[in-house]
Amino acid sequence: MLNSVIVVDDEASIRSAVEQWLSLSGFSVELYARAEDCLAHLPPHFPGVIISDVRMPGIGGLQLLERLQADDPDLPVILLTGHGDVPMAVEAMRNGAYDFLEKPFTPQHLLGSLRRALEKRQLVLENRRLHEQADLKSRLETTLLGMSQGLQQLRRQVLDLASLPVNVLIRGETGSGKERVARCLHDFGPRADKPFVALNCAAIPEALFEAELFGHESGAFTGAQGKRIGKLEYANGGTVFLDEIESMPLAQQAKLLRVIQEQKLERLGANQSISVDLRIIAATKPDLLEEARAGRFREDLAYRLNVAELRLAPLRERREDIPLLFEHFASAAAEKLGRTAPPLPGAQLAQLLSHDWPGNVRELANAAERHALGLGAPNLEVAPAGQSLADQMEAFEAQCLRAALRHHKGEIKGVMEALLLPRRTLNEKMQRHGLVREDFVIRE
Known part of the structure; x- marks a missing residue:
């Protein structure tokens, strides 16, 4: 549970009382007499809640709220108000403030509002973390193919x-x-x-x-x-x-x-x-x-x-990646010349899957660029005897499944019809090759 709190109030007695209440309840408290100092020292993605008085010299609580909202609209801000400022505070809540407390307020009232605000902050930060992880994963998948x-x-x-x-x-x-x-x-x-x-x-x-x-x-x-x-x-x-x-x-x-x-x-x-x-x-x-x-x-x-x-x-130990990598390198090379990469005949695909690739991905990229430029297929040797026919067939089967899943955007019925496979057989083959339908679904 998050427990960081920043208190901004120009009255020393209020700061002292709030710090004592919150510290005794296990919160980590920072105190500022001026909003300008709070803004100068506030870390990015602050994992807590801001408590601020409304009326202060210089930047007031409403201006502070506006500044904070511009940087992080989800940062909870609790405003402390005098009796005459209540209508103003209600309007501030419409503009994004989490809550307001009218002075004088009880410790129980403050702690209740603060704990709810921290729970909300925790959910927001966790949601951001999950989105960032998903974004990183997606970017990495396009970098390490x-x-x-x-x-x-x-x-x-x-x-x-x-x-x-x-x-x-x-x-x-x-x-x-x-x-x-x-x-x-x-x-x-x-x-x-x-x-x-x-x-x-x-x-x-x-x-x-x-x-x-x-x-x-x-x-x-x-x-x-x-x-x-x-x-x-x-x-x-x-x-x-x-x-x-x-x-x-x-x-x-x-x-x-x-x-x-x-x-x-x-x-x-x-x-x-x-x-x-x-x-x-x-x-x-x-x-x-x-x-x-x-x-x-x-x-x-x-x-x-x-x-x-x-x-x-080495590439010879992950042959099922060869078609995807070849297609990527060929498309990139063709795009530089403003043309479309020619299709890869089945016989040449079989040759790619059979080659031992001693130069690994670098050698494959060279072969793909030659193909895209119309310079002819590279002179590839088939894999040595250690690469069995069964292994080559497994790699080819995985590529066929992957191509069908990509073409049908993960729609299983379409894949079944295209490959003439019953549902149970398709499921078994996908599981054996580590293929997951969700990886091929196009999300808007």
């Missing part, structure tokens, strides 16, 4: 981790989308309005690594012209994405560990430490602990980076 169970689980993990102040290690093969996932962890979290800095550790020459990460002062080394802000300092307040972290030189691993532990860094050639607030997201192909046992990576840094781990499945 796929209907496989693995992708659905990954999206849930990303939403859970995005708001947590923990470092994350992403494991996955080349082209599996590690940077896109890192970007989602940043964009869907509280650091979204701060910098997102991506750095490929394998692409930086070892001699330049320290200056690139930590920056340098003028004259720190030969050729150091002027002061330079490093990537870590530039990302202050935001997120640093270190791709192929296993390629980082051991000497720089020790310095990165110190930054993570102390939230401070030093530029090359400087003696002064600079405080930084960073979230580190690292990506790797190999197991960092195995790299540590082989002497190629610091074990203490591996543990610091791997507070939470996300594993990205």
Whole structure:
């Protein structure tokens, strides 16, 4: 239950009495003598109730109500009035005030009105939270595409981790989308309005690594012209994405560990430490602990980076996502040229589902763009023997079900007629492939 209350009244005796009543009843109380001070210190999405006198020097209670309503129409405001102000207070309730209390009022009367207002505030904030979660989920579904169970689980993990102040290690093969996932962890979290800095550790020459990460002062080394802000300092307040972290030189691993532990860094050639607030997201192909046992990576840094781990499945392990991804990339490429992507023949779809995709999503995107541009189908090899005919048929069946559900907007009867399936068989197949009708319903 929420218990935050702000009391605004220019009379010290009223403020003192109300604070005593509310504090004894378990409420957290803030007091202001002026409405201007209340507005200056009011946090966004304040999780409580405002109690304000109507007549005050400067901004009065009605003006305060108007200002508060402009920012948050659902914020409950209880007005305290003298006898002559009752008609004015009734009009204020028509304009959005939650309640008014005529002075002198009893503690019981105040507490009753306050508790009802807080209950309403709690319902409003919970409703907002649910709407925000649904909006984030919808946005994430259009960013991390796929209907496989693995992708659905990954999206849930990303939403859970995005708001947590923990470092994350992403494991996955080349082209599996590690940077896109890192970007989602940043964009869907509280650091979204701060910098997102991506750095490929394998692409930086070892001699330049320290200056690139930590920056340098003028004259720190030969050729150091002027002061330079490093990537870590530039990302202050935001997120640093270190791709192929296993390629980082051991000497720089020790310095990165110190930054993570102390939230401070030093530029090359400087003696002064600079405080930084960073979230580190690292990506790797190999197991960092195995790299540590082989002497190629610091074990203490591996543990610091791997507070939470996300594993990205290769495309060959989620073949049911291939048609959706292919269609997305082909449509995007065609749209850039102002044309419509040509249809995908069934034989080519079967070839897509049979290919092993060693380059993962990146390779698939290239194939889709070639198809959209009319450059012909890529030369794809079928999957090795480990990909059984049964697995390929399962993936194709899932795609057919998904296409029918999308076409009929989740209307089961239409899907049954299109695929010539009885209701029970369709239900069993949808359950086996993790398909839910509601995901395909078009909501206005």
